[in-house]
Amino acid sequence: MLTIRSWFYQHNFIEIQVPCSAKEAIPEANIDLFKAEGGRYLLPSPELHLKPHLSLCIEAFFHIGPAFRKNEKGQIHSPEFTILEWYRAEADYTVLMKDCLDMLSTISAAFRNNTCFTSALTDWSLEKGAYIFTIEDAFTQYAHWNPVELHDERKFEQDLVTKIEPALPADLPVILKDFPSWASSLSKIKESDQRVCERFELYFQGVELANGFTELVNTEEQQKRFQKENIKRVKQGLEPIDLPKTFLTALNQCPPSAGIALGIDRLLMLLVGAKDISQVILPLF
Amino acid sequence: MYESSDLRKGLKIIIDGQPYIITDFQFSKPGKGQALYRCKLKNMITGYTMDRTYRSGDKFEPANLEERRMQYLYSDGEGYHFMDTKTYDQVTLTDENIGEAKNFLQDNMEVDVLFFNETPISINLPNFVQLKVVQADPGVKGDTATGATKPATLETGYTIQVPLFIEEGDILKIDTRTGQYVERVKS
Numbered sequence: 001m002l003t004i005r006s007w008f009y010q011h012n013f014i015e016i017q018v019p020c021s022a023k024e025a026i027p028e029a030n031i032d033l034f035k036a037e038g039g040r041y042l043l044p045s046p047e048l049h050l051k052p053h054l055s056l057c058i059e060a061f062f063h064i065g066p067a068f069r070k071n072e073k074g075q076i077h078s079p080e081f082t083i084l085e086w087y088r089a090e091a092d093y094t095v096l097m098k099d100c101l102d103m104l105s106t107i108s109a110a111f112r113n114n115t116c117f118t119s120a121l122t123d124w125s126l127e128k129g130a131y132i133f134t135i136e137d138a139f140t141q142y143a144h145w146n147p148v149e150l151h152d153e154r155k156f157e158q159d160l161v162t163k164i165e166p167a168l169p170a171d172l173p174v175i176l177k178d179f180p181s182w183a184s185s186l187s188k189i190k191e192s193d194q195r196v197c198e199r200f201e202l203y204f205q206g207v208e209l210a211n212g213f214t215e216l217v218n219t220e221e222q223q224k225r226f227q228k229e230n231i232k233r234v235k236q237g238l239e240p241i242d243l244p245k246t247f248l249t250a251l252n253q254c255p256p257s258a259g260i261a262l263g264i265d266r267l268l269m270l271l272v273g274a275k276d277i278s279q280v281i282l283p284l285f
Numbered sequence: 286m287y288e289s290s291d292l293r294k295g296l297k298i299i300i301d302g303q304p305y306i307i308t309d310f311q312f313s314k315p316g317k318g319q320a321l322y323r324c325k326l327k328n329m330i331t332g333y334t335m336d337r338t339y340r341s342g343d344k345f346e347p348a349n350l351e352e353r354r355m356q357y358l359y360s361d362g363e364g365y366h367f368m369d370t371k372t373y374d375q376v377t378l379t380d381e382n383i384g385e386a387k388n389f390l391q392d393n394m395e396v397d398v399l400f401f402n403e404t405p406i407s408i409n410l411p412n413f414v415q416l417k418v419v420q421a422d423p424g425v426k427g428d429t430a431t432g433a434t435k436p437a438t439l440e441t442g443y444t445i446q447v448p449l450f451i452e453e454g455d456i457l458k459i460d461t462r463t464g465q466y467v468e469r470v471k472s
Contacts, residue, residue: 028317029319030314030317030318030319030320071290071320071341072312072314072320073312074311074312074313074314075311075312077312077314153318153319154319156318157315157318157319157321158321158338160315160318161313161315161321161323162323162338165315183317183318185317201316208315208316211316211317236319236341236342237341237342
C-alpha cells in the first residue's frame with residue numbers, strides 16, 4: 001500500500017478521504033447495493049463522493065478504501081473489496097492508461113524486491129510493454145462480430161467473458177479500449193468516432209483490474225443515461241435509485257477530466273499468483 | 286425455487302425435466318455488465334455434461350433426489366435388481382444407470398440407490414470393495430523392475446492391473462472411484 005500511495009504522492013496527487021456510505025447513489029443497471037440504517041447506501045465505489053471534487057479546481061487526486069457490491073461472489077468477486085480511484089483534470093483516458101502501466105511497473109518492482117512471491121506480474125516491467133486493442137478489433141478477431149456496429153448487450157457480455165477474456169495474451173498487461181457508445185456508462189463519447197466512447201479496461205492474465213474513462217461532464221446527458229439505467233434496473237427486478245442531484249449539479253462545473261477505478265484485491269492476487277480472491281482476503285471476513 | 290445467486294458447485298437442479306448437478310461454477314461480471322453465472326452441468330441420469338450461462342432473475346427448481354440403502358440381488362436380461370432391506374421393495378436399474386459400477390458389484394453388496402421423483406437413476410458404491418481374483422498369469426521370474434504390473438481378472442469379470450505377486454484366489458481391495466488396485470487383503 002505504501003508503494004501505491006508513494007506513486008501517487010510522487011506524481012503530485014492529493015489523497016482524499018471520503019465516507020463509504022451516502023444518502024444518494026449512482027443508478028447503475030447491474031450493481032446491486034447494500035442499504036445501511038436510515039436508508040443510506042453502502043457505496044459500490046467512491047465515485048459519487050470523489051468526482052464532484054473535480055469542480056473544486058483540484059488537479060489530481062486519489063482515494064483508497066472499501067467498496068460494497070451485493071450478490072457479487074466468485075473467484076475474482078467479493079461483496080466487500082478495496083478500491084483505488086484516481087482522477088485527473090484536463091486529461092483524457094490515454095493519460096490514465098499511461099498511469100496504469102507506470103504504476104503497475106513500480107508496484108511489481110517493489111514487490112519483487114521486498115517479498116518472496118513471484119508471479120507473471122512481478123516478472124513484468126514497463127520496458128516489456130503492453131497490448132492495446134480496441135473492442136472492435138478484439139471482438140472481430142476472437143468473437144467474429146462487431147459490437148460497435150451491432151447493439152447486443154447480452155451477447156457482448158457473454159462473449160467478453162467466454163471468448164475475449166480467455167483469448168487475451170497472458171504475458172503482458174492488456175488494455176481493451178473504445179467501448180461501444182451504448183456501453184458508455186459515465187464516459188465521454190469519442191469526438192472522432194461517435195460509435196464508441198473513451199472508456200478502457202486494464203487486464204492482466206485475463207483478470208479485469210481497472211476500468212477508466214474520459215469523464216462525461218454534461219449534467220443533462222448524464223441525467224438521461226441515469227434514467228435509462230433505472231429503466232433497466234426495474235426490468236431486472238431491482239429498485240430504481242433516486243437521481244443523485246448533488247453529483248449531477250457538480251458535473252457541469254467540472255473541467256474536461258478522466259477517472260479510473262482499480263481493484264486492489266485483484267492486484268494483490270496477481271502479485272502473489274493467487275487463483276481465488278478469498279486467498280487474499282482476511283479469513284474472518 | 287433457487288435464484289441465480291444460490292447457484293454453486295454441487296447444487297442439484299431440474300432442467301427440461303431432468304436432474305442435473307452443477308459440477309463446476311464460475312461467477313463472472315464483465316465491467317459494468319450484468320452478472321453471469323456460468324455452470325458446467327451433469328445430467329444425473331445419462332451422465333451427459335453441458336455448459337450453461339445464467340443471469341440474475343433466472344429461477345431454478347430444486348431436483349427432488351433421495352438416496353436409499355439397498356442390497357444388490359442379481360442381474361439378468363431386464364437389468365440390475367436391488368432390494369430395500371427394510372421394506373423388501375425391489376427396483377431394477379438399467380445398464381446405463383449402473384455404468385462403470387457394474388465392474389465392482391457383488392451379490393448381496395449394500396449400495397446407495399439414488400431416486401429422482403421415485404425413479405431409481407444411479408447407484409453410489411462404497412469407496413472400497415474387496416474382490417477375488419479368478420484369473421492371473423504367474424509373474425515372470427526375474428522381472429524385478431519396481432512398479433511392474435500384470436493383468437488380473439476379478440470375479441465380476443473386470444480386468445485390472447496388479448503387482449506381479451498377485452495370484453488366483455487372492456482377495457484384493459479396489460478403489461471404486463478410480464477402478465484401481467489398492468492392496469492385497471488375503472492370499
